[in-house]
Amino acid sequence: MSMLSNGVSGLNAANAGLHAVSQNVSNAAVKGYSRQTVVLQTNDGALNGVKVTKFERVVDNFLNADIWRTQSDLNYYESYQDYLGYLEEVLGTDSLNLNDAVAELNSAFNAALSAPESPAYRQQVISSANAMVQDLQQLDGALTGQVRKLEFELEAVTENTNSVLQELAELNQKITKEIALGHDASTLLDAREQAVNRLSAYIQVEVMPEDNGSMTISALNGAPLVMSGKAAVLSVAGTEVTSTFNNQQFSISGSAGGSLGGLLRVKSEVLDPARTELNNLVTNIADKVNGALVMGFDLNDDPGVPLFTYNAADPLGSILVNPAMTQDKLAFRGNVAGAPAGGIGDNSNLVNVIDSMKGVASGYDSLIGKLAIQSKQVQASVKTSQVLNDKAVASRESISGVNRDEEAANLMYYQQLYEANAKVISTAGQMFDTLMMMF
Numbered sequence: 001m002s003m004l005s006n007g008v009s010g011l012n013a014a015n016a017g018l019h020a021v022s023q024n025v026s027n028a029a030v031k032g033y034s035r036q037t038v039v040l041q042t043n044d045g046a047l048n049g050v051k052v053t054k055f056e057r058v059v060d061n062f063l064n065a066d067i068w069r070t071q072s073d074l075n076y077y078e079s080y081q082d083y084l085g086y087l088e089e090v091l092g093t094d095s096l097n098l099n100d101a102v103a104e105l106n107s108a109f110n111a112a113l114s115a116p117e118s119p120a121y122r123q124q125v126i127s128s129a130n131a132m133v134q135d136l137q138q139l140d141g142a143l144t145g146q147v148r149k150l151e152f153e154l155e156a157v158t159e160n161t162n163s164v165l166q167e168l169a170e171l172n173q174k175i176t177k178e179i180a181l182g183h184d185a186s187t188l189l190d191a192r193e194q195a196v197n198r199l200s201a202y203i204q205v206e207v208m209p210e211d212n213g214s215m216t217i218s219a220l221n222g223a224p225l226v227m228s229g230k231a232a233v234l235s236v237a238g239t240e241v242t243s244t245f246n247n248q249q250f251s252i253s254g255s256a257g258g259s260l261g262g263l264l265r266v267k268s269e270v271l272d273p274a275r276t277e278l279n280n281l282v283t284n285i286a287d288k289v290n291g292a293l294v295m296g297f298d299l300n301d302d303p304g305v306p307l308f309t310y311n312a313a314d315p316l317g318s319i320l321v322n323p324a325m326t327q328d329k330l331a332f333r334g335n336v337a338g339a340p341a342g343g344i345g346d347n348s349n350l351v352n353v354i355d356s357m358k359g360v361a362s363g364y365d366s367l368i369g370k371l372a373i374q375s376k377q378v379q380a381s382v383k384t385s386q387v388l389n390d391k392a393v394a395s396r397e398s399i400s401g402v403n404r405d406e407e408a409a410n411l412m413y414y415q416q417l418y419e420a421n422a423k424v425i426s427t428a429g430q431m432f433d434t435l436m437m438m439f
Contacts, residue, residue: 002365007424009049013040014421017414018051032194034059035402036186057186063396065207067195070389072204072258077381079262083146084270084378088371090142101132102302102361109354115345117299122327128306129321136282140317143275150263157260158236161202168195169231172214179213204257212332220257223250239267275316277367282315285360292356296331296349297340
């Protein structure tokens with residue numbers, strides 16, 4: 001190959017390098033852009049110059065996978081902590097503290113010891129019982145509201161996930177078409193990586209690149225989400241999430257990851273256990289107080305009636321002060337062989353009621369303690385996940401991101417290379433002219 005041809009090939013190579021640098025610099029502020037580099041190769045044969053093989057995106061699939069995994073973990077713990085932190089705060093609120101409400105009721109019973117027949121003391125007992133029920137109703141409302149919020153959020157996340165899955169399927173089709181036609185698909189590839197970033201925030205995925213340029217995506221349990229140009233459709237019923245692909249259904253509730261997995265875990269590990277423990281507390285308090293009261297007699301010499309009523313299927317959501325309860329029906333008088341003990345000033349059964357209340361709400365502190373421990377652990381996981389995700393993003397940027405200093409150096413390099421090859425061409429032209437003058 002002639003010196004002139006070599007110079008032209010070098011000029012073309014330098015021009016391609018300058019084009020890559022200009023592309024990188026102009027897109028430096030574009031989120032998710034992967035820098036490009038020119039791939040050069042020596043032409044076949046001796047002294048045959050250089051050729052531009054291709055423009056190549058600088059990407060590392062391992063680093064991308066690390067971002068997607070850590071992003072899923074971060075959103076998983078953030079979604080979990082959102083509900084856990086709220087519940088911990090509500091149960092620990094001074095105005096809704098069940099221990100305080102039980103203590104107020106106990107104080108009202110104790111105050112009545114000095115004059116159990118007093119209408120004022122008796123009314124105070126009923127008022128304190130109503131106040132405790134009101135606190136429990138507020139706790140029930142808070143829990144019920146969180147369950148509704150959870151269901152709404154699960155539906156929203158599912159819809160967003162479906163939207164991204166469809167976008168990825170469409171990008172797969174476009175990318176495979178462009179690659180098959182020999183066109184540059186860099187912009188589409190960048191867009192697909194960003195779409196997977198968004199998807200991994202909703203659900204943790206496994207990604208498998210295919211030879212034709214498409215990407216196969218599945219859930220952690222292997223349920224297909226995207227294959228070539230087809231996308232699965234997720235649906236949610238309560239807290240059950242199902243993926244439908246090619247008329248086949250797959251349950252992904254137990255292995256979702258991402259914000260979807262965090263929300264599903266909240267129901268089974270936070271909201272349901274909290275309601276169960278509160279139901280047990282309500283049952284314990286009501287049964288102990290009711291059990292003691294029905295053993296005594298009231299001011300009318302009638303057997304005692306329960307202070308509280310509730311539906312055993314939902315104690316927290318149904319507890320009330322017995323509508324039939326009045327001041328005179330509080331059974332503070334003792335029971336001797338099935339008859340009232342003493343006169344209306346007798347308080348022997350009131351003593352039994354007070355004794356029955358000892359430790360009835362001790363489980364409330366345990367519940368708050370469990371939530372506090374869980375919250376601390378999850379908060380630590382959020383911080384750790386954030387650090388790992390930041391590191392993963394930084395690692396990816398160090399490879400695929402645009403470094404202005406590096407591009408400036410490349411600009412000078414390719415500029416000098418361009419000038420050098422232009423000099424080669426100029427020299428070759430001068431030599432040819434000199435040669436021609438010899439004839």
